[in-house]
Amino acid sequence: MSVPQPVLEIAGLRKSYKGHLSIGRREVIKGLDLTIQPGEVFGLLGQNGSGKTTTLKMILSLIFPDAGRISLFGTDYRSVAHRHRIGFLPENPWFYEYLTGREFLDFYGQLFGYGRAERSARAEAVLARVGMSDRAGLPLRKYSKGMLQRIGMAQALINDPEFVILDEPMSGLDPIGRREFRDIILDLKRRGRTIFFSSHILSDAEAICDRVGILKDGRIGVEGRLADLLSPAVRSWEVMYAGPPFAQLMSVAAGGDGGCQLLSDRGPESLVAVHDEKVLSKLLDSIRTQGGRLISVSARRETLEDLYVKEVSGR
């Protein structure tokens, strides 16, 4: 059984930007390695300005790297033929204002070399997928941000690509839009497509990615399956109860010490965070003995946010 070829392979990628006139170069990507397998959803995470967009642009030959190797579908990434199998949605896309949605998709269809009938069919198909069929007759300059994002997704999918690259696809979308986009991405995954997207919204990444990579200092510092990255250990508990005030409980439970933290105090209910197992049992006892009513206890494990913050702000 042969190992399937990675869709994308990057090794030793470097890119620096020339500064303004006298101020020197700034190296943005300092030796980035990355591999994406077919059929997976990969999320590239990182702070603003960390170089996520730069990396994506290099894959698409919008920018040229200083050093390193990129290969798509096993061959050199610069071949124009690859572009038939790729779809790209840039961040904050902007399109020709005076064209209607349909005309726009038709124009892009021409760039793929599709005949008129095929262009029309494909355009209608993607418009239906992104939910824009009824508004495709409007000129693009009248589109809202959400509509632009959708038509952007439509043009990325018009050639039914195997590999879809999305730069901050959810930015500017309302909650319904985000749900719909998530569904589109998951649907693509179900059909066996490979998706590579960059984001700094962790909840999205958590919901749809198979693997993530965190871009920091020009390299991917942490990378892998979410399940593998996040420690399963319980980090803390959150206890919600009603009854005696916290201060009273504290003295009894912790022996005047830390280990407990009042998170919120809304009317009769209080929420307390506890980091130590022993302190937890003391607190639970204390609630019972003081005549309080336990409402809930929940365990908090490491989230992606925890991991991200830890990675990005330095150990």
Next chain:
Amino acid sequence: MKIMAIAANTFKEAIRDRILYLLLAFAILMIGASRLLSLMTVGSEEKIVKDIGLASIALFGVAVAIFVGVGLVFKEIEKRTVYTLVSKPIRRSQFILGKYCGLVLVLAVNLAVMTAVFYLVLIQRGWMDWRLTGAIWLTFIELMLVTAIAILFSSFSTPILSSLFTVTFFIIGHLSWGLRLMADKVEGVAAKFLCEFFYRVLPNLELLNMRGRAVHGLELPESQMAFATLYGLSYTAVLLALAVATFRRRDFL
């Protein structure tokens, strides 16, 4: 062909640019106003109307080439429409050439409209001289050249700088003979060489200027027309090649 698709798209985009209509209105105004102006003269009104007509066509053509042309490429990059375009299976060369062709199409339409208005004015007064078409044809070639300059600069520079550079080259193009004079008058082998060098290398737009001759009803010999056309088109080809070369290695930040 993919270049034609981009050209068609560029044409549609430029046609809806309001600057175009402003410039067209000015041109038509000028041609109309020339009739009024000619009332202030003693002697031949015909010459004045023809001079101003040809000058309007040329100057507004250059203005369109610069303002619309420079803006086109820059707008694509600024507004990031280029990102999705270049990620499709087209070469960058096709993109730039398509843009150029679209722009030339716009210029041709512009020129045709202005020429039609101009000719109508002339026919109405009985001053029509079909030899003017020769001068207008060479003006069109000149516009193609200037547009190529505009595209070249806008493939790597901001619109303001590109416009400035293009205007500068237009001016230099009409002052070529000044370089020749300088080459004669200046002293020193190096200086002379530089003057001669620039004289030959920089575009000599005066070679494409037969407007004065057409107005005076002088001969526009066919061989000269042919060579002028060849010069203009080949120089344009060189500029486009440079533009493609520059555009190919450009980072779209």
Next chain:
Amino acid sequence: MLRALQRRLIWPLAIVVPACAAAWSWDRLESAGSQDGPGASVLYLPSGRYLKAASLGFPEVLADAIYIWSIQYYSNYTAADRFAYLDHIYSGVITELDPHYVDPYLIGSLIMSTEAGDHEMALRLLDKGIAANPHEWILPFEAGFTCYNDIKDFQRAAAYFEKAIANPEAPGAIRRMHAEMFNKLGDKRASLDYWLEVHETADDAYVEDISWRHVHDLRIEIDLQTLREALEAWKSSPRGAGQYPQSLLELVRAGVISREPIDPDGVAYAYDPATGQVRSASPFRLYRRGPA
């Protein structure tokens, strides 16, 4: 209350006061500059050769504009010293920008001649025009006419008219003027030759008639001159011995003149042997000749 009033006044004042100041200063400037004539600063334009550079490939349009300006400027009689740059404007600027533009040569020379009274300047301008436009008959014609009418230099006028008639489109009247110049110069024989040419090539009745009249009168004048010379020669010769011959036939017999002199109408010349006066019996056809 006062504050409210202030606030309402401030905007109108902010517009009206500067507007008044601008209008008033504009008015003062206008009246100060008006003596110089409209657009007087154009007078100080550099020579056409440098302007050609500034015109960026549109020297003809610039020539048109400056020419139109010049018409307005020179129609205005209030400017002091308004002919100071006349030569510069027409010769140095307009015609340098567009040497083939004929109107400035004509109007310029007209202004120079008629208004400024400098005919030589006008002729220099026209010479420039002729050099640049050798096929335009009107330029040498204007020059010739200036020489004839203003300077009374018929020699130069004849030379100019000759240039003019070299162009087949030149009106016939110029050829007639050309022929008449020689008469004015006193070279009646040359005049006759040219008038004969006009007569031979005449294609309408008027020209045929008028040229015939000139030919007629010139023949008489030439004949009379020849006769007078012959008579004086006879008188002072040994044969005549201080006396005029009895009749003109004597001159013929002596071989002094080749045939009996008759005028173009076929009438013999009237000769008075006593005084030696010879006259034409037929009247002159052109009234200006006066009595023969």
